[in-house]
Amino acid sequence: MSAIYFSKEHEWAMVEGNVAKVGISEYAASELGDVTFVDLPDVGKQVRQDDFMAAIESVKAASDIYAPVSGKVISVNNNLEDDPEQVNRSPEQDAWMVKLEISDVAELAGLMSREQYLEYIKTL
């Protein structure tokens, strides 16, 4: 059984057990424009909720991606290195970026459901 959560910084986290697959939302991908580069963290790295986790470059803009939950990086999507435009084509499916072993599931309570996130982006 999995559940998807969204952060105010436009990351999504698909949670199954104590593992979160993380990427950026369709809204964020659309706002960034054509993605040209994704810089992923090393496997084994510990990240804290809301801290810098990865970086993404779209045409002429370099932006940061923040960890939606704290945890340890257990896997990264290396396909994005060769095909960063996957982020534009399939931001919430194929273009997952990082799998995190969640260190504190209580943090999920501070994230939004898809419905809440869709309401949130209407306010931006």
Add this chain to the structure above:
Amino acid sequence: MSAVCRLINHAPAAGAWNMAVDEAILRNFAAASQAPVLRLYGWQPKALSLGRYQPVSAVNLPLCQQHDIDIVRRMSGGGAVLHGDELTYSLVCTPQQLKLCGSVKDSFRLLTSFIISFYQQLGLAPAYAIDTAATVQRGRAAFCYAANEAYDILIADEKIGGNAQRRLRKLIFQHGSIPLGDYLQTGAAAMQHPVGAKDMRATCLRKLGITATRDELTKLLAQSFSEQFKVSLRVSELSVEEAIMSEQLLATKYTNDNWTLAGEQPCR
């Protein structure tokens, strides 16, 4: 005009120092309490800047060394630019301060509107690439002037200058160049895969017959910014904190090959 923007004028300086100052201003910017910061500066000696994630293999390093071209790495995205006789700006603000909307492309169009106005006041006819018949490329070109993106500015179908962003959580940083003299061929030749003249349609103010001095152009650019964003400019210097951080970043990052050549952050 009620809104205020800090204006910092710097004489042409070394590329590494310029990049260190830009980052120091960004890192010291406290969104809630600060006015936007517009910095106008130049480059002496000439330097080639790489985009944040651009591999250094894109550049012919021995040739740059032979021609005394410094190499620096920007914190912003985009391709390589050779900075020589040019007017450069950097801007730090929140999206709300200059009434920018969220998307990178839309903010580019809005943020570069003062440059369009600047060129118009010089009697030129600038247009965004997307509004012309010019070919617009998807993705990044290794040499900034070798391709047009949607909101690059063209004059008579030739690209003039380049602009690039760095985005933080609540802040937008953008800097860009307005070339006065013609460094295009030198820059194109400094790339590992030189760009031929026929593949590069780019220009500069002197080629367009603009003879105004650097000081006159600097004043006009500041005036265009003030009018476009309806802000009054308050002439300012670097704060003590900004100056100290600039020197730290210069020593630890912008003169450090780990950053310049490999793009590795000295600390995060």
